[in-house]
Amino acid sequence: MLLAIDLGNTNVVFALFEGRQVRARWRIATDPRRTGDEYAVWLSQLLALEGVERSAIDGIIVSTVVPRALHNIQVLARKYFGLEPLIAGEGAAEYPMQIDVEQPRSLGADRAVNAIAAHARYPGDLIIVDFGTATTFDAVDFNGAYKGGIIAPGLNLSLDALVGNTAKLPRIAIEAPRTESVIGTNTEDQMLIGVFWGYVAMMEGLIARMKTEIGRPAKVIATGGLAVLFQQHTRIFDAVDADLTLDGLAILAERARSQ
Incomplete structure (x- = not known):
């Protein structure tokens, strides 16, 4: 079995693969x-609940x-699993694609x-639209080359900035507005609108x-926690793929093993 670990700014996601299927x-x-x-x-407790040694x-x-968080994940792998972890973008797990930007090494591993x-x-x-701490928009051509993209503040960051820098605006939950009206009649509704x-309009634009x-037809693939929420209120996505990052890690691991 493969343990894939996506270490992000907000959360660390651990996924257990059997072949190319996510088991947990x-x-x-x-x-x-x-x-x-x-x-x-x-992790040991969760593996035990799944019945996996x-x-x-x-x-x-x-x-x-x-x-800064990578070292402790490496300690986990070496001390408790007796394995040297592959690091995406390095050594045997180097990216098998052209990165056509000014500073290829600056491209985030998740992207x-x-x-x-x-x-x-x-x-x-x-x-590819990835809803994380930041929301990223990435262009990949038909040959699989990475061509560049956009980094925008994530929805939670935008809301934190709004609430944190105003004296009287309340904290609100991130959810779809009750109606499609963009003229709110109370403070909370106006903030949510x-x-x-505003985020939908930014994405669509x-x-x-x-x-x-x-200049050619391009499919729009969304991933990340908020993708499903937005999918219900815009037609810009051709597919929502929650496991895109994890599947990319499984592909890299499979490729490394075959070398």
């Missing part, structure tokens, strides 16, 4: 201070955008593995501009 996935808040021992206690895991791969998985799953030119429909610049 677990999520924990990202904290660079969390030790390998703490990860081991938490640690010895059944014969490979570990990690993608990270939080370098790179998204591109690898999306190209493997969907033909043609692609725009601004955050939610940026994707339209990207498609024009690409």
Whole structure:
């Protein structure tokens, strides 16, 4: 079995693969201070609930955008699984694609593995929208080359900035407005309209501009926690793929094993 670990700014996602199928996935808040021992206690309990022995895991791969947290994940792999983890973008897990930007090494591992998985799953030119701490828009051409993209504040970051920098605005939950009206009649509704429909308008506008610049038909693939929420209120997505990042890690691990 393969243990794939997506170490993001907000959460760390652990996924257990049997072949190319996800058997289980677990999520924990990202904290660079969390030790390998703490990860081991938490993960061992979850594996036991799934009926999986640690010895059944014969490979570990990690993608990270939080370098400070990587060391403790490596300790987890080495001390408790007796494995040297693959690191996405390095060594045997180097990206098998052209990265056509000014500073290829600056491309986040999550965006790179998204591109690898999306190209493997969907033909043609692609725009990948990933809803994370930041929302990213990535262009991948029909040959699988990464062509560049956009980084925008994530929805939670936008809401935190709005509430944190105003004296009287309340904290609100992120959810779809009750109606499609964009004229709110109370403070909470007006905030939700601004955050939610404002975000939809931003996505639709940026994707339209990207498609024009690409100059060929492009499928839009969404991933990340809020993708399903927005899918119900816009037609810009051709597919929502919750496991895109994890599948990209599985592809890299499979490729590394075959070398």
